[in-house]
Amino acid sequence: MKKSLFVVMVIVCALLSIGVVDSSFAGASRDYISIVGSSTVYPFATVVAEKFGKSSGFKTPKIESTGSGGGHKLFGSGVGVQHPDITNSSRRIKKSEFEKANKNGVTGIVEVKIGYDGIVVANSKKTAVLKLTRRDLYLALAAQVPNPDGSQILISNPYRTWKDVNASLPALKIEVLGPPPTSGTRDAFVELAMEGGAKKFAFIKAMKKIDKKKYKAVCHMVREDGAYIEAGENDNLIVQKLIANPNALGIFGFSFLDQNTDKIQGSFIDGVEPTFEAIADGSYPVSRPLFFYVKKAHVDKIPGIREFLKEFTSEKAWGDEGYLTDKGLIPMPVAERKKYRSAVENLTELALSDL
DSSP, X not given: OHHHHHHHHHHHHHHHHTTSSOTTTTTOOOSSOEEEEOTTXXXXXXXXXXXXXXXXXXXXXXXXXXXXXXXXXXXXXXXXXXXXXXXXXXXXXXXXXXXXXXXXXXXXXXXXXXXXXXXXXXXXXXXXXXXXXXXXXXXXXBSEEEOTTSOSOEEEOOOOBHHHHOTTSOOOBOOEEEOOTTOHHHHHHIXXXXXXXXXXXXXXXXXXXXXXXXXXXXXXXXXXXXXXXEOOSOHHHHHHHHHHOTTOEEEEEHHHHHTTTTTEEEOEETTBOOOHHHHHTTOSSXXXXXXXXXXXXXXXXXXXXXXXXXXXXXXXXHXXXXXXXXXXXXXXXXXXXXXXXXXXXXXXXXXGGGO
């Protein structure tokens, strides 16, 4: 018996040494797909996972809402059953995250864009719809803003009400519930909304060429004096808090607005209402693409990954009339859908030079 066990161990070691057996998966197994990442992509991935679990014969994938940053950290930490197979992301993977993943042995990453989403600034239907600009949002939420006296000097944010920011807005206390720094929604909001508003000031816009690091800090740093309240990665919780507090505003993906139109409403941004059509045609200024990333080394090692990818990238899921549009996903144009479906079929690896 001992001799037989020894022979088996020798054979396994030999196979490992020549690469026939992947050491990351030897002696361990997992019979379900593990997915982490973005709270914005979470509801879309959950719908696909549930349909996949019911119709494919494979187990329903397990999905954790960790935020985009948290998802990339978990995804890029290594290869093997103890690490997730897929991470959802409401922004593109960063070069630093890609490089760190590579250092940890995650060298085959497949990028899949799934569609588009808008970031909304919403409030309770018990109050009036707000008509904001990106400039208003920057002045209301940035840690440092231009001195109200008109001089080209940055000071700690002095604004306490929306009327302080813009005389046409109501005299309501600035109270905005939003995602934490680990969230892709937060990343996209500060880049698209706050930076977009900061650039309305010529001296800040010029700063980008002179001192890019300072420019980014000025545009992206959110105030920490209580006007902005980090509400975690659970966007449904923000919706509930808006219902409880009609004077507050909340920041989250369009899909959460779309699913709660009986209770909350989206603010106009730069004169454009957050609607499916406005996000699809690009007229709504605070919109972004959504992604998920697949660990190529796990395909064919974890049962069902190929089949799950096929379901997610099918026309019945992400197409113009697909079931994900019912959840608020804005479909990609046909050419983009073909491109990313091909990336899935061929397991096309993302390169650092692509980022």
